[in-house]
Amino acid sequence: MNSHKLKKSAATIVMVLTSAASIVQPVSAAQTTPAAAVSSATAGSKETQAAKRKLLGEKQVQIEHEALESITGTQNALLALQKQDGKKAMALLKEVSGKLGIVLAKYPALKLIPANVEADVEDFATSDHGTDVKQVQNLLDQAGALLDQHKVQDARKMLAQLVSEVRITTTSIPLGTFPAAIKDASALIDKGKRDEAEAALYDVLNMLVKTTEIIPLPVLRSEALLTEASELEHKEDLSQQASRDAILKLTQEAKNELQLAQTLGYGTQDDYKLLYTAIDDMKDVIHSKKSAAAWDKVKSTFFDLKNKLIYPAK
Template sequence: MNKNQYQKKMAIYVLLASGATFLASNSFAKTETPKTHPATTIDRVSAATKHKLLKEKIPSIEGEAAEIEAETQKAIVALGGNDTKGATTILQGVSTKLDNLLAKNPGLNLVPAKVETDVYDFNGTNKQVAYAIDAAEDMLKHGKLQNARKILVGMASEIRVTTTNIPLGSYPAAIKQIIPLIDSGKIDQAVVDLSSVLGTLVVTTEVMPLPVLRAEELLTVAADLEHRDDLSKEANRNEIQKFTDAAKDKLELAQLLGYGEKDDYKTLYKEIDAIHKTLFSEQSAAVWQKVMDDLGQFKDRLKDLEDAAERIGHPAK
């Protein structure tokens, strides 16, 4: 076995051993005060971002919406136990809640009923990813699909926000049509129709790559360092270099994991390198702002990456 083969093999072992770290859904993590050290900054991003996302998303869920899916399922269970009276009472309550939502949200098609936030945090290095991709491609060429799958399955580093939405254009009318079926004794048909109604719930997933979020945080800290007055300009310059290098490293990881297009990364790398030419000058603020604006726009384009997540071997929910 030559040195290159050995390195690839060891990288695969590391990847399979480390996999992806999964944090349970809907738990708030305490965040720390940022410190001027790249590793500390990186560690806190996933928890802080998840906390922020939940704070943004959960207030948009109205009480009635959060109960509708569960109560529709309860009605199916009641019908399965021949409790037609109980099922009718439940569905009448669901219908009232839907009417309230329609009155509060005229013209709105989708109302969020449930939000789940999951974090898949990849532990490998950029070099390990490159070796693993190379090895997986080699296995695929030789028809070893399952071997390649074992390598690629953990290669995702992202926050996934999954929202279950109630379609107000169809759900209320469908529920109202089921109650008469129960009254007329058509229980089997009512169960089938209720199951179909649940199937109309619209599930959307936003994918936000952690390496990109971490790069953004690192650049934010780097920009603030330029204005510190407790260090010399040379010391500040060195500190800023550490953070911008760390940010580029995280962007390279995101690129290797297949998030976004190559041209987007080329532009960002070039803009980050340009920062150092204007430090402590009148042009500096504009250069920093340009980098952060472009990175923000890139993040927006990455939000709908469900198909990209599947391409890099991430299991769809």
């Protein structure tokens, strides 16, 4: 495959990702429409879905409406050129330049502007009730036994199952090169050089920068459980004993999720120690004057852990 075909293939993938406008929308443009395309190996638990929505919500606020429209406009201009409609392509690229001008005016010092976010969820579960540490440890032991027998490929297949994570991929526009490249492509169309303009637009789409972060799902589920637990202390329709029992149940479930993440290899035992301690300390002061400070400690410790466990895809 030559370099032009390689560029064309990569740009085509980008076009597929950005063409589903009804699926991929920026929050600023349509608050009621998900701003990311999501695929999942399993339906996931209530906590998984809540964690995923929260995570995407956090990422989507970075999306600029004009940035996403700049990509879809460039894609549509390329399609117009392929249909020999240079006039339409020219009009579309003019709109793209206008939208990029808005972005540049808002963020003159920014090198990359996020334009699209996608979430790919892979959540390992061995039963309808999810996965627990014992199940994972059992598979790890089986894989270890296979390795001892030099059955590397069998062990590899078993270990490949032990994944519970969400991959957040952000597509960004390089503001230092993308706007000028759009103008260059427009100039080629104006000169009647449609083939050269088409090749230039493929190059433009290949300028887009994609970065992927991996975040452990058990950690996100734990965060959702702890958030729910922290809100129960102030529920007026529950007695103190009832809310305490519910809080203890949720915090134990949250710790179970953290232990699952640890067993799956997302971080080391030392990474989790401070959070386990903060959760245990909080249990001792429910419905007391020290409760608010204890919950703040849990939240700040959790924040530090989550940031430590988020890592770029290789």
